[in-house]
Amino acid sequence: MSEARDIILGRICASLSENGKAGGDEARHEEVEKRLRGHPQGVVPHPADAKQAVVDRFIDKAQAAGATVEKAKQGDVAKAVSAFLRDHNLPQQLRVGADERLEQITWQSRGAPELLSGPSDGNDLSGLSHAFAGAGETGTLVLTSGPDNPTTINFLPENHIVVVDAQDIEFDYEAIWTRLRHKAGAGKMPRTVNLITGPSRSADIEQTLIMGAHGPVRLHIIVVTG
Template sequence: MSDARAAIFAKIKAVDAKRTTTDPAAAKARLQSPPPQLVPAMGRLTKDEARDTFITKAIALGCTVADCTGMEAVPAAVAAYLSEQKTDLAVALPADDDLAPLGWVPAGLSTSDTIDRQALDGATSVTRARAGVAETGAVAVMSGSRYPVSLGLLPDRHIIVLRVDEIVGGYEDVWTLARDGRDNQGMTRALIFVGGPSRTGDIEATLVMGAHGPRAVHIILVA
């Protein structure tokens, strides 16, 4: 054995000898009640500061943002956006308790609950968010009934409904929400941060929108 190889193994053995056996009960308790995380200054904002910063950052990422007076006004806000875009007044919706019961038809919209790839190509989807991150303008979404992943990746236009009180300062707050919202199966399978429309500049340094997801992300901010 070479001197260098022997030195490497000696270091590994020395580190291993310092390890102590972790009490399973203590490890479980730490996972269930993790210590508070260190939050940088940019994540420590008041509610008003968080809202204003989030809107500014989300627009900088290429999103559009519209205010809405309440959940009951969401269909009208969606119809107004689609009319501005001069596109069909049709949306794909998840089977979500917040969205499904709203007055989509009275607002002039047709709805579908399909998650079929071909049906969603070129379509518009409306989903709920778990949080908005003021630090960057990204929106946190969690897979499940409120956000079937295909509705966030396949349509051309993704409309995200976010309540003002769901805007948090930084990413650390999102992990806390994810832990608080877990069920007996643990955390959600997928936690995704949506940072604006999909884009790439890989081909000849030319910006292409909609390369790996929606071409447009519209955030309806519910008061």
């Protein structure tokens, strides 16, 4: 291993043992192993309004963060996507990955959007993704990378439409990590996990908040309710 590695780890150990904080080596190892394996939860916020359903909370929070949100039945997703493009005077053309759930959408025979598959190269006006989950706590979408949902679609097109199943919406992030571990395996992760809360923005000029910085200008969420 590198010299710098030994120096840094050596200095840390020296600083810790000088102050008697290092303790028994075995006990320290055990404590670290226990935490990494057990991943204790800490303080998990509860919904302030217990009566509000998690999905409604998700919608409220996502809207507060500047996203537009609509609920749709599985059979109406195609209509909702087309309507969004039409309402914003966008061409009926979408960049989309190989997500099965998106492939199952039945597009209308007339005026269906043209689907361009694969990652975005920066020339797409609109992209369509399917979220892995949503967090009602803050109206946050969770997207995982892969051939199903290439990460470039989340950032390059100006308009990002994201479909999320209502049953995949949890209240807190912790519930989502549990599901992610189940999917990817303990200690493993997809290359990229994107937590997205509203469209991109900047306040770097005189603290004036402007929507649409380097990422999407519009984020439209379709919550599938069955």
